[in-house]
Amino acid sequence: MTPVLEAADLGKQFRRRWALRDCHLAVPSGRVVGLVGPNGAGKSTLLSIAAGHVRPTAGRIQVLGAEPAAGRQRVGYVAQDAPVYPGLTVAEHLGLGRRLNRQWDAGRARSRLDTLGIDPRQRAGQLSGGQRAQLALTLAVSKGPELLLLDEPVASLDPLARREFLTALTGADADTVVLSSHVVADLAAVCDYLIVLSAARVVAAGPIGDLLSTHRADDLESLVLALIAAGREGLAGRENPVGRENPAGREGPVGREGPVGREDSVGRDELEAAE
Amino acid sequence: MIWLTWRQSRAAAAAIAGFLSVVAVILAITGPGLRDDFRASGLAACAGDGCTNAQHLFAASVNGNPVAVGVYFLALVSLYALPALIGMFWGAPLIAREIESRTLRLTWSQTVTRGRWLGVKLGLLGAGSVVAAGLFSLAVTWWAQPFDQAAERPAHDQGMDLPNRFAPLTFGARGLVPVGYAVFAFVLGLLAGVVLRRTLAAMAVTLAALALVQLTVPATVRSSYNRPVRTSVALQLTPDRPQNILLDNGRMTVSEPVDIPGAWVLAVRTIDRTGSSRPVPAPAACTSTTGTIADCDAAINRLALRQQVAYQPRTRFWSFQLIETAAYLLAALALGGLVRRRVRRLDLS
Numbered sequence: 001m002t003p004v005l006e007a008a009d010l011g012k013q014f015r016r017r018w019a020l021r022d023c024h025l026a027v028p029s030g031r032v033v034g035l036v037g038p039n040g041a042g043k044s045t046l047l048s049i050a051a052g053h054v055r056p057t058a059g060r061i062q063v064l065g066a067e068p069a070a071g072r073q074r075v076g077y078v079a080q081d082a083p084v085y086p087g088l089t090v091a092e093h094l095g096l097g098r099r100l101n102r103q104w105d106a107g108r109a110r111s112r113l114d115t116l117g118i119d120p121r122q123r124a125g126q127l128s129g130g131q132r133a134q135l136a137l138t139l140a141v142s143k144g145p146e147l148l149l150l151d152e153p154v155a156s157l158d159p160l161a162r163r164e165f166l167t168a169l170t171g172a173d174a175d176t177v178v179l180s181s182h183v184v185a186d187l188a189a190v191c192d193y194l195i196v197l198s199a200a201r202v203v204a205a206g207p208i209g210d211l212l213s214t215h216r217a218d219d220l221e222s223l224v225l226a227l228i229a230a231g232r233e234g235l236a237g238r239e240n241p242v243g244r245e246n247p248a249g250r251e252g253p254v255g256r257e258g259p260v261g262r263e264d265s266v267g268r269d270e271l272e273a274a275e
Numbered sequence: 276m277i278w279l280t281w282r283q284s285r286a287a288a289a290a291i292a293g294f295l296s297v298v299a300v301i302l303a304i305t306g307p308g309l310r311d312d313f314r315a316s317g318l319a320a321c322a323g324d325g326c327t328n329a330q331h332l333f334a335a336s337v338n339g340n341p342v343a344v345g346v347y348f349l350a351l352v353s354l355y356a357l358p359a360l361i362g363m364f365w366g367a368p369l370i371a372r373e374i375e376s377r378t379l380r381l382t383w384s385q386t387v388t389r390g391r392w393l394g395v396k397l398g399l400l401g402a403g404s405v406v407a408a409g410l411f412s413l414a415v416t417w418w419a420q421p422f423d424q425a426a427e428r429p430a431h432d433q434g435m436d437l438p439n440r441f442a443p444l445t446f447g448a449r450g451l452v453p454v455g456y457a458v459f460a461f462v463l464g465l466l467a468g469v470v471l472r473r474t475l476a477a478m479a480v481t482l483a484a485l486a487l488v489q490l491t492v493p494a495t496v497r498s499s500y501n502r503p504v505r506t507s508v509a510l511q512l513t514p515d516r517p518q519n520i521l522l523d524n525g526r527m528t529v530s531e532p533v534d535i536p537g538a539w540v541l542a543v544r545t546i547d548r549t550g551s552s553r554p555v556p557a558p559a560a561c562t563s564t565t566g567t568i569a570d571c572d573a574a575i576n577r578l579a580l581r582q583q584v585a586y587q588p589r590t591r592f593w594s595f596q597l598i599e600t601a602a603y604l605l606a607a608l609a610l611g612g613l614v615r616r617r618v619r620r621l622d623l624s
Contacts, residue, residue, distance in 0.1 A: 014624060045624070053380060053623040072386055079380035079623075086376075088282065096279055100385035136381065143385065 002065050004029045004147050004176045005050060009059030012045050018200050019045040023059065025195065025205060027178065029146075032169075034187030034208075035180035036224055037197030043180040044080055046197070047151045050178070051077040064147060071147075073103070076140030076174060080151040082133040086125025090118055090135055094142075101143040109142035116168070130161035134168070141174065148174035154186055166190050184221040196224055198231030276387055276395040284400060287364045294360075295411050298353050302418040305346050312336040313421035318428055326429040333425050347422060347437070350415040354448035357411055358460035359485055361404045366464020367477035369396055370618070374472045380623050393618050397465070397611060401458055408457030416449050423449070427537035427589055441539040441592050443493035450596040455603030460485050462607040462614065469617045492599070498541050500598045503585040508533070510545060510580040512572040520561065520571075526554035527561065529575055533582060537589025544583045555580070 003026040010023035020042035027033055035043050048054040049061055052068035052075075064071045084093060090113065098104045113120060116134050118127070124135060133153050140148060150169075154162040166189055169177065181187050187194070194211055196204040204211060204227045208220060217223035313319065316333035318326070337343055373379040383389060419440075426439035440449045447456065463484055467477040512518050512531060521528040530545050544552050558574035560566040587595070 019624075048623060051380075051384060053383060055620065055622060069388075072384070072388075075384075077380070077384040079377060079384075081377065083377035083381050085283075085378055085381070092282070096382075097385065099278060100276070100382070100387045102386060139381065140384070 002029075003027050003062075004064055005061070005178065007046075007059065007061045010046075010049065010056055010061050011058035012042075012049060012054060013057040020049070020197075020200050021058070023202050025202060027176070027193070027195070027205075029176050031176055031193040032191045033176065033178040033193040033195060034191035035178055035195045035197065036182065036184060036187055038182055038228060040200075041197040041228075042200045043182075043197055044151050047077070047149050047178065047180055048079075051075060051079075051149050053077075053079075073101070073143070074146045076143060076145035076148045078133070078136045078140050078148075078150045078153055081156065082129075082136035082153065084124040084127075084132055084135055086123065089121055089123050090127070091120035093124060093135060093139060094120070097139045097142055103144045105142045105144055109138050112138045112141070112168075116164075128161075129156040130158070130165065133157060133161075133165060137165070137168070146175045148177045150177065150179045152180055152182075154181065154183070162186060184224050188220045194220070194224075196227045196231070198228040201231060203227050203231035276392060277399060279382070280396050280399050284365060284369075284403075287368075288403060290364070291357075291360060291407055294353075295357075295407060298350065298411070299414050301346055302350065302414050305343060306418045308340075309337075309343055309418070309421045312340075313425065316425075318425055321428065323429075330425065330428065333421075337422075347419065350418060351445065351448045354412060354415055354453050355489070357408055357453065358404075358456035359482055361407065361457050362460030362464035362481040362485055363478040365400050365404065366461040367468045367481045368474045369400065369465055369468060371468030371472055371474040371477045374468075374621075374623070375474060377623075379621075383623070389618050389621075390615070393615060397462075397614075401461060404457040404461045405454055408453045412448070412450065412453040419445075419449070429534070429536055439537050439539075439589070441537060441587065441589055441595075443497070443539070446497070446539075446592075446595070446599075447489065447493065450593070451600040452596055452603070455600035455607075456485075456489070459488075459603040459607040459610070462610040466610050466614050466617070469614055469621065497595065497599065498539075498587065500595050501587065501591055503541050504588055505583065505585050507546075507581050507583050510575070510582050512575055514568050514572060518572075520575075521554075522557055522562065523554065525557055525562070527557040528554045529580060530582065533584050533586075535584070535586055535588070537592070539587040540584060541587065542583075542585040545580055546583055548579055552583075 005025060005027035007023050007025040010025075011021040012019045013021075019040075023042075023046065035046065037043050045054060049056050050063050050068055052063075052072060061068060064074050068075075085096075088096070094106070094109050094113075097109065098106055110120075113135070116131070118131050118134060124132065127135060133156070137150070137153065140150075153169075154165050157165060166186060169179070169190060179187065179191065188208075192208055194204070194206065194208050195202060206214075211217075212220065212223060215223055215226070217226065313333060316329045316336065318329040318333050321329040370379075373382070382392065422437055423440040423445075426437060438445050440446065446452065460481065464477065464481040467480045467484070468474065471477045471480060510529060510531060512529070516531060518531045519529070528545065530543060533540055533543055546552050547555050555578060558571065558578070560574040561571040
């Protein structure tokens with residue numbers, strides 16, 4: 001089966017800094033994929049490239065078997081901070097979605113907002129962070145995408161809103177969902193596939209169960225922290241810790257081998273502090 | 276896209292429409308009276324010395340009507356301000372504001388392509404710029420007709436010191452060129468916005484760049500649209516006409532205003548019998564403390580000085596309008612190409 005997201009040697013350089021480099025990925029369809037890593041690890045860059053908003057400096061990427069810009073109609077994307085037009089009402093945003101997308105599902109959009117209790121007459125600028133994120137997600141899913149790319153969609157939400165958002169997300173909005181976050185617990189609740197980024201490189205990718213068993217980790221958070229740390233050590237020790245000889249997208253474990261036990265684990269706060 | 280473009284630009288459009296409406300109402304109220312004064316002065320049908328009297332009559336009526344003079348300059352300033360407003364408030368924020376607010380990520384994630392997105396914005400607001408500048412220029416050109424016609428009649432310097440429509444300042448506020456300026460300013464603002472990615476910076480750069488272009492073109496480029504006509508006229512001073520005599524160490528430079536109705540006079544040079552433009556020895560009648568102005572004028576006239584004049588005749592006004600409008604539209608087209616290229620390559624990082 002053709003991967004929904006396939007990257008080879010993918011890299012993006014902003015001025016002199018590499019935001020993403022040597023990225024090899026092959027994300028299978030039908031998954032809810034968690035993209036995890038500290039701030040600056042390259043999560044947003046990878047999603048922006050996949051959404052066609054950023055051109056790669058190196059390598060190539062295929063989204064649903066085509067160039068990112070070509071598959072725009074089949075991809076839904078919600079950017080970080082869920083940008084919306086503050087002067088437009090919720091209903092006007094839906095009108096915008098209808099005008100700009102041929103396969104717009106107006107009924108789905110309406111019912112989604114009704115369920116969430118968002119007033120269509122309200123201006124987007126007056127919505128709470130959670131409501132804004134829901135509006136952006138509604139715009140993305142109502143075009144009927146096969147692939148949904150969500151960049152830190154719950155970053156600005158309180159815990160309750162986070163849970164509501166993630167619960168709504170699991171309602172089969174798209175065949176494949178790629179969701180970035182630096183909060184591992186959020187991803188653990190909804191994802192079955194994980195991509196770990198550290199220091200602008202992919203350090204591991206694969207089904208969560210496989211990753212846990214390969215690394216003999218007790219829980220996802222410990223595993224992610226260990227992989228991130230290993231990625232950083234690899235970067236310090238050699239220029240190319242995840243090279244072609246060990247592409248992370250091919251489900252091969254990368255980073256420290258051996259058990260990742262509780263004695264190794266650090267909490268979420270420490271992951272965020274490490275960023 | 277059209278709906279979104281309209282929805283985003285309607286506030287700026289309303290502000291510009293409001294501004295234009297106020298000026299248009301003022302023009303509509305004051306215009307008919309001005310035309311009545313022109314008809315009553317007899318300028319339209321005068322000939323020879325009759326024009327001097329008619330010019331005096333019209334000048335007297337205008338000078339006694341400070342509102343008309345005020346509106347004349349208000350219209351002039353407004354027509355120069357309009358392209359700047361369009362560039363700053365339509366062009367510059369169009370992309371820059373969306374980059375700042377990150378909403379491009381929302382719009383460009385829909386099915387619409389970047390090319391179509393830009394095409395609709397450029398087409399709609401570019402057309403808006405053409406309509407706004409075109410209608411306003413039409414209204415001002417209509418309103419200022421009595422002034423412009425008076426300035427193109429013989430003896431036009433009799434008491435009414437206003438430039439004709441070919442003069443550098445008024446040329447840009449008549450006819451077609453405001454349309455070219457407006458479209459150019461709009462695309463210039465767009466380019467500044469997409470390059471700088473900051474609305475305020477783009478607005479400031481648009482204003483500065485537009486001012487620079489609008490000062491540079493009349494001063495250095497416009498006169499070369501066509502080879503100037505050159506003529507030589509005898510310098511015959513009379514006490515009743517303005518003259519300019521500059522004495523310096525026993526030598527003098529003399530000139531008088533050149534009366535070529537409706538022309539854009541580019542250069543005037545006084546030469547002596549030998550063709551030299553250097554200052555001539557001052558006649559005693561002009562340096563003596565007892566000599567009269569008439570004596571001095573007569574002595575200067577005996578020197579047989581001539582004035583060499585380079586000018587663009589009034590018949591070239593519309594060809595210059597077409598050339599300059601086309602040049603600005605072509606420049607806008609070139610800038611539009613840069614904007615398109617930049618938008619296609621824009622990274623929303």
